[in-house]
Amino acid sequence: MDKxxxxxxxTIEERGVKFVRLWFTDVIGTLKSVAIAPAEVEGAFTEGIGFDGSAIEGLxxxxxxxxxxxxxxxxxxxxPWxxxxxxTARMFCDITTPDGQPAVADPRNVLKRTLAKAADxxxxxxTHPEIEFYLLKAGASPEAIEPVDHAGYFDNVPGGTAHDFRRRSVRMLEDLGISVEYSHHEGGPGQNEIDLRYADGLTMADNIMTFRTVVKEVAIEQGVHATFMPKPLYGEPGSGMHTHMSLFEGDTNAFYEEGAEYQLSKVGRQFIAGLLQHANEIxxxxxxxxxxxxxLWGGDEAPSYITWGHNNRSALVRVPMYKPGKSQSARVEHRGIDSAANPYLAYALMLAAGLKGIQEEYELPAxxxxxxxxxxxxxxxxxxxxxxxxxxxxxxxYMEESELVAETLGEQVFRYVLSNKRREYQQYRSQVTHFELKHSLDII
Structure with a gap:
């Protein structure tokens, strides 16, 4: 660490860095940032930078x-932008109390705790996520949003906004040390997908937060608006973050077993069983x-039922086709998680659910x-x-009754998420929507 x-x-001295941004997230997954001068970085390493945690959502x-x-x-x-x-440079932060203890409500720490259990x-x-998002024309009101194009899945749009956007975004991500596997136009108008190459769970959660920032910055640069909202357009596909997962024991993929059905090991089957058993709770x-x-309930390939299948894209958990000679690539894909999730908390719970399946030897249903x-x-x-x-x-x-979620998140995060989500739903439920006015105002 000293090296x-x-x-x-x-590097700060050689590159003439003027500002260093310290990044972390609140419990909902909003990126927080404080900029310090280069002269303060050494002190930040040894002593940390103090702030008022009560002003951060749920911290x-x-x-x-x-x-x-x-x-x-x-x-x-x-x-790079x-x-x-x-x-300007950036570093992600771990949050502690003044006596040096990890802050129990720091989402990054929640994931680190769960990764430590996996290591034990x-x-x-x-993980390897496929992140979908929409590009919309800038300046439109929420009632009249308009996508930047009307292309479809894998469409090639000569001179289209999406091409330049994806090229610029991928280049920035590579400059940040984040490897990209694929990028293409998705099924919805203005919808795009960029897949990040696999990395360990903590690195990937950091990468996802960086990815969202890059996409937003490139959108501003190119005069469009990028959104990770799960379902921004009525009648069009939503934006998921299908995540491929695997467990390794040293250099060996614990999900691979030669000769087993789909080359999927007992550990892999139990991991899927855990994901299914606890799907509603997380x-x-x-x-x-x-x-x-x-x-989830709008069709267009989003899973609505708790099932698994081999290459079945209507299932919540999918076992991708095995590539001969590539045991390292054996994995399972969770298709329920969406692009707006807090990756630290979501990956902690997905891992915890899978580990529970292994520890309790859950039986995988048909x-x-x-x-x-x-x-x-x-x-x-x-x-x-x-x-x-x-x-x-x-x-x-479902979450309120879950011992797994309470234990994984810790009491403080658990209680905050419940309170925050109840409040969000209450505010939503109390609205008078355009749908109600359109269908009822004149006829009642």
Whole structure:
């Protein structure tokens, strides 16, 4: 760590960095930032930077508000969109109390605690997300938003905004040390997807927060608006963050077993069983907004029922096709999580659910071989396919009864998320919407 700190201090001097931004997130996943001068960085490494934690959503209670942000030198990067005028760098932070204890409500710490439990069981957790988002024309009102194009899945749009946007975004991400696997136009008008190459769980959560910032910055630069809202357009696909996951024991993929069905090991099957068993309990975090349930229950390939399948894109959890000779790539894909989730909390809960399945040796139910959406309600019931929550209110009720979620998040985060989400749903429920006025004002 001392060598990494020395590297940061030397790079700041050699590159003429003028500002260093210290980043962390609140419980909902909003990125927070404080800029310090280069001369303050060494002190930040040794002592941290103090701030009022009670002013940050869910981070601490008012009567214990003093917190410290400690920059992680391994996350140091120069921000490419700042250019050569006043070069600016960033580091993610771990949050502690004044006596040096990790802040229990720091989302990054929640994930680190869960990764430590996985390590105690002999596992390293890797993820690979496919992040969808919409590009909209700037300046439109929320009532009249307009996508930048009307292209579809994998469409090539000569001279289109999306091409330049994705090229610029991918280049910035690579400059930040974040490897990109694919980028393409998605199914909705103005909808795009960029897939990040796999990394360990903590690095990937940091990468996702950086990714969202890059996308927003490039959008501003190009005169458009980028949104990770789960379902911004009625009648069009929502934006998911399908996440591929695997556990490794040293250099060995614990999800791979030669000769097993789909080459999926017992550990992999138990991990999926954990994801399915606890899917409803973790939904208020993997799908944390009122709008998230418009995506889950709006069709267009979003999963609505708790099922798994091999290459079945209507299932909540999918086992991708095995590539011969590539045991390292054996993985499972969670298709429920959306692009607006707090990656630290969501990945902590997805990992915890999978680990629970392994520890308790959950039995994996029969796979869904049919298109789950095409089945009748009676057929789904007969097959035992439970629905995901239909609203944020339902999700909160499931979460409230969950020992797994309470234990993983810790009491403070658990209570805050419940309170915050109840308040959001109450505000949503009390609105008089355009739909109601349009359908009822003249006829009642």
């Amino acid at each position: 990494q700190r020395d590297f940061v201090l030397r 601490t209670r008012t009567y214990e508000s003093d917190l410290l942000a400690h920059p992680d030198p391994t996350t140091f990067q120069i921000l 700042r250019g050569e005028i006043d070069p 069981a002999g596992f390293t957790f890797y 939904a208020a975090v993997t799908n944390q907004f009122v709008n998230s349930y418009k995506r 796979e869904a071989e049919d298109n789950v959406w095409a089945l009748s309600e009676g057929e789904r019931r007969a097959l035992g396919y439970r629905p995901l929550p239909s609203s944020l209110e339902d999700a909160v009720e």
